[in-house]
Amino acid sequence: MTKFRHACRQPDLTAHELHQLIHADETLHRDVMVISQSITPAATTLTRAIIVLGPNTIKNMALKTLPND
Secondary structure (H helix, E strand, O other): OHHHHHHHOOOOOOHHHHHHHHHHOHHHHHHHHHHHHHHOOOOOOHHHHHHHHOHHHHHHHHHHHOOOO
């Protein structure tokens, strides 16, 4: 989680890096998919979910739900 928290605080985090981090965390992956599909059923992949929600929304969501280190 420390790696994810640190990465999310980087302003130059790419969408690809964010995708890799989310994919590695089963709970966050599920949450991102559920929320994005509530916005549009077309968000059927993690890539589409990141586009629908936007990287900043996902980073903020992750930082709020991760336990403090």
